[in-house]
Amino acid sequence: MEKIINEENQGQAVALDKITGNGRKLYIESYGCAMNFSDSEVVASILAKEGFNTTQILEEADLVLVNTCSIREKAELTVRKRLEKFNAVKKTRPHMKVGVLGCMAERLKSKFLEEEKIVDMVVGPDAYKDLPNLIKEIDEGRDAVNVILSKDETYGDISPVRLQTNGVSAFVSITRGCDNMCTFCVVPFTRGRERSREPQSILKEIQDLHDSNFKEVTLLGQNVDSYLWYGGGLKKEFEKATDMQKATAVNFSSLLDTVAKKFPKMRIRFSTSNPQDMTLDVIETVAKHKNICNHIHLPVQSGSNRILKEMNRLHTIEEYITLIDNIRRILPDCAISQDMISGFPTETEEDHQATIDVLKRVQYDFGYMYSYSERPGTMAARKLEDDVPEETKKRRLAEIIAVQRENGHIKTREHLGKTEEVLIEGSSKKSDQDWMGRNSQNAVVIFAKGNYKIGDLVHVKITDCTSATLLGEAIELVVN
Known part of the structure; x- marks a missing residue:
């Protein structure tokens, strides 16, 4: 579950340089994680070849797309409000079409298209190459939907345009999907099984960014440490690979090492890491290269082993602390950030205190902290009762945030004089x-x-x- 979320960018409409000859206007908003914003760049690239220029003025758009997020209930509510706004504008522009992209697509396709009739098109995260065909369908007055998840689509052959960019830093997706099946997370159901992108296509995209004078890239995935290229295919099928494929496979530490060597004047970041998959060779690769930034985002979610088991997190808190200690030993100046969920089903005050204890033990530089929000379709929603009262969730979250704020100030002061x-x-x-x-x-x-x-x-x-x-x-x- 990718959660590097810049709240300031949520819902911003984007505008690119106009392409001469393109006669239609595309208005696109993105919500949620960095992967969604990266996907919107893929969509904009595809539609630029279909005659669309982007606009930041909703009222002049011919096609309105919203790239959605299902991680938190708040994001879904925001998207629904935006769809109401789009449809109000549509009454004055009957030819305008509205489409939903991304993580809400599969779960709510019937509701959006058939029951509420608030969109013309629903497109899942693996179906963006089908957009030209889907647009032809809606142009002819028919609803269009493609939410089929792919076992091999990585969009490695598409050179993304840069939407939310400062011209300095950019995201480069290296994996899609996730196999971890954390019980609170919708990603395996909305983005499918985990597959990795071909290394040369990654290097080519970074080379293009380098040539365009970008200074920093973030290698992006739901779980970058799981990156594994052996000629294509799902990670879970690697055991069926040939001896030659296994011998020539590229894992994340190897990819990271190659990128750092090939682009020594670019800063390299990566996100998100998973405690169960991060290995010492990744940490040692970071230590070996000056241009790999000293920051690791390492979600813990809870300090209680019992709750971690309920979450299907495949690490114990003891294993997590050992990993933290190894990072601090190998990378003394490394910043570490976290994700934390308060009020997960069955969480007791003892479990909550264990989380507070981990916060105090690790002293994270910063973090992303939320109270539990039941997401339909997840294992937790199917198997666990959301039994922690809302006021208890909020109180525990406030306590977590207070400790993190104190820790953050301590870590910030450590930079003084440097x-x-x-x-x-x-x-x-x-x-x-x-x-x-x-x-x-x-x-x-x-x-x-x-x-x-x-x-x-x-x-x-x-x-x-x-x-x-x-x-x-x-x-x-x-x-x-």
């Missing part, structure tokens, strides 16, 4: 006299603009901090 490399991403939101960038640990750093520009890698001395942001003084450009 000189760190910061990649400039854009202007500070609070002052157009300051730049905003991130250090290797993914912390936001603010400093005066001076003569620097977006995309510069700058040595910055950290002089002050807030609870979540570093403040500093630029010293000089980093010379690679």
Whole structure:
């Protein structure tokens, strides 16, 4: 379950440079995780070849698409409100078509198309190459749907346009789907089984970004540590591979090593990692390369072994702590972030306290914390009663957030007095006299603009901090 979610980007409409000769207008919004935003780039690339230019003005669109998320109930409610808005506009533009993409597609296709009749088209995450055919269907007045999940689609042959981009950093998807079957998660049902993308297509996409002067890439997947290329096919079928395929297989540490070597002047990040699959060779690869950032997102979800078992998380808290200790031993300056769920079914105060204890033990740099939201279709929804009262969930979540905030401030203060490399991403939101960038640990750093520009890698001395942001003084450009 990918949960690197930038709340500021949720629902932003995007606009690309217009292509001469394209006569139709596409309005596309994305919600949820980084994978959804990456998928929207694939969709925009496909539709640009079908005669569509993007627009940020809903009222002038010929085709409106919303890329959906089913991870949290809040995201689904937001999408439903947006669909109501789209249909209100549609009354004044009868020819306008509305489509739902992504993770809500499979689960709600009948409801959207037949019962509520609020969309013309429903397209699952593995069916974007079928969009030209589906659009022909809706142009001729018929509803269109394709939510078939694929065992091999990775979109490795499509060069994505960059939608939500600062021209500095970009996501590159390396896997699709997930095999882990955590009981709270819809991803295996909405995105299918896990398969990896061919390494050369990954390297080509990064080369294209490098040639376009991007400075940083994030290798992206539901579980990047599970990356395994042996000529194609599902990861779970690797045991059936030939001896030659097994001997020449590429795992995540090998891919990461290759990317870092081939692009030494680019920053490399990756997300999300899974405790059960992250191995020491991945950590050692990070330590070996200066251009791989010192930040690992390692979801724990709960500090209670009993709850972890109910979640079907295939690690114990003891194994998790051992992994944390190994990361800190091999990468002393590495930032570690977490995902945490409060109020999972049957969670007791003792279980909750175990989570608080883990937070205090690990002292994460930052985290993504939510109260449990039952998602239809998951094993937890089918087998477990959502029996923790809402007020208890909220109280426990508030306690988790309070500990994390305290830990975050402690970790932020550790940067004071240090000189760190910061990649400039854009202007500070609070002052157009300051730049905003991130250090290797993914912390936001603010400093005066001076003569620097977006995309510069700058040595910055950290002089002050807030609870979540570093403040500093630029010293000089980093010379690679």
